[in-house]
Amino acid sequence: MSDSLTSYLILSAILFAIGTFGFLARRNAISMLMSIELMLNAVNLSIVAFGAFIPSLGANASVIALIVMAVAAGEATVGLAIVLAIYRNRKTPLVDEYDAMRQ
Amino acid sequence: MPIPETVPILGIKWDDILFGFFGLVLIVSGLLVVTMRDIIRCGLAMIVCFGALAGIYVIVGAPLVAAAQVIVYIGAISVLILFAIMLTENKAAPARLVFQTQAVPAAIAAVVLAIILVLTVSSTDWGAVAERIRNSTEKVALALFGPYVLPFEIVSVLLLAAVVGGVFLAKKEDEDRS
Numbered sequence: 191m192s193d194s195l196t197s198y199l200i201l202s203a204i205l206f207a208i209g210t211f212g213f214l215a216r217r218n219a220i221s222m223l224m225s226i227e228l229m230l231n232a233v234n235l236s237i238v239a240f241g242a243f244i245p246s247l248g249a250n251a252s253v254i255a256l257i258v259m260a261v262a263a264g265e266a267t268v269g270l271a272i273v274l275a276i277y278r279n280r281k282t283p284l285v286d287e288y289d290a291m292r293q
Numbered sequence: 294m295p296i297p298e299t300v301p302i303l304g305i306k307w308d309d310i311l312f313g314f315f316g317l318v319l320i321v322s323g324l325l326v327v328t329m330r331d332i333i334r335c336g337l338a339m340i341v342c343f344g345a346l347a348g349i350y351v352i353v354g355a356p357l358v359a360a361a362q363v364i365v366y367i368g369a370i371s372v373l374i375l376f377a378i379m380l381t382e383n384k385a386a387p388a389r390l391v392f393q394t395q396a397v398p399a400a401i402a403a404v405v406l407a408i409i410l411v412l413t414v415s416s417t418d419w420g421a422v423a424e425r426i427r428n429s430t431e432k433v434a435l436a437l438f439g440p441y442v443l444p445f446e447i448v449s450v451l452l453l454a455a456v457v458g459g460v461f462l463a464k465k466e467d468e469d470r471s
Contacts, residue, residue, distance in 0.1 A: 192312035192352055195421040199414040201316050201349070205323055207407035212327030214399030215392045220378050221332060224339055227370065228323055231346055234358075241428060242353045243421035249432040253441045255358045256433075259365050260448045264455030266370045270377040271462035278465075283381040286393055 198239035206232035217284045219273045223266065230262045312352050318345040330391050332382065336375045343367050354427040357434075 191197050205228060212225030234255050241251020277283055280290075299306050322345065325338040343366040350359035393399075437445060 192306070192308040193423060193425060195419055196415050197312070197316075198349075198353060200411050201319065203410035203414060204320055204407055206410065207403045208320070208323040208327055210406055211399055211403035214402065215396040216327065217391060217393050218332055220374060220381065221327070221335060224326055224335060224374060227339070227366075227374075228326060228342065231343065231366070235346060235349065238350055238353055238355045238358055240419075242355065242425045244419065245422055245426060248426065249428045249436040250441075252355050252358050252428050252433040253436050255355070256361055256437070257441075257444055257448050259358075259361055260452060263365055263370055264452050266373055267455045267459040268462070270373060271459035273377060274380060274463045277381045 195239055195243040198243075199236055202232045202236040202239065205229075205235065217286055219276070219283050219285050220270070222285065223269050223273065226269075227262065227266065230258065230265075234258050308352055312349065315345045315348040315352065318342075319349065328391075332378050333375070336371065336378055339374070340367055340371045343371065354425045355433075357428075357430045 209225045209228035209232060212228065213222050216222055216225065237251050237255050237258065241247045241249070241255075273283065276288065280288060296307075300310060303310075319342055322338045322342040326335050326342060329335050329338065343362060347359045347362040347367075350356070350362055
């Protein structure tokens with residue numbers, strides 16, 4: 191089981207679907223950011239799995255995974271700062287109460 | 294005394310058992326992250342999820358990525374998210390509705406997405422080899438500071454920009470300027 195690429199990719203697909211559900215269904219903006227982190231982790235898992243099973247990729251996959259991690263860290267920083275800035279104005283972290291553009 | 298290749302009684306390889314264990318922990322804690330009511334517990338379940346993923350990275354043969362996963366995700370991003378949760382949380386929040394009204398269509402869409410992805414990856418021939426290739430840290434380092442040195446530097450500039458932008462967005466507005 192641990193020696194086939196398909197099992198890692200299936201695990202990654204399930205984790206990505208869980209993240210998609212969380213992003214679409216949760217009301218809290220920080221929960222949505224956590225779901226995005228789950229999706230990024232799923233993609234990272236598939237990249238590392240490809241690197242371990244396809245010989246022409248080799249160490250490149252680990253480098254790409256590290257770069258994805260750094261970009262995810264930057265995304266989390268900016269996203270949480272935006273959530274905090276909105277929270278200071280609207281006093282709620284729930285996204286369905288951010289309706290200033292609709293009124 | 295060397296550890297035997299397979300588990301003594303069951304006859305399964307150690308890697309398979311560890312992969313099953315970490316995969317189960319990963320999926321269960323991922324589901325807890327998106328379904329639990331108390332968002333602080335969601336953040337703690339996310340830490341468990343990242344830890345299980347680090348274990349899977351070790352099994353697949355990428356130890357440097359596993360170490361970076363523990364340092365960056367568990368050490369930095371989870372703490373950042375927990376801080377943001379505690380800054381935006383009020384007492385009434387856990388008692389209120391967790392999901393939006395579109396939760397059921399979202400669940401259907403996620404299940405359909407998972408089924409499509411699983412069917413696709415299991416029916417595609419990826420040209421994979423039957424044995425895992427161990428990517429040693431030395432090879433990763435040579436690739437990172439050889440052909441990938443320009444993306445590495447660009448990522449460092451991106452991180453600096455993200456830090457400056459995050460501080461700028463999160464700091465309080467001046468009273469006289471607003």
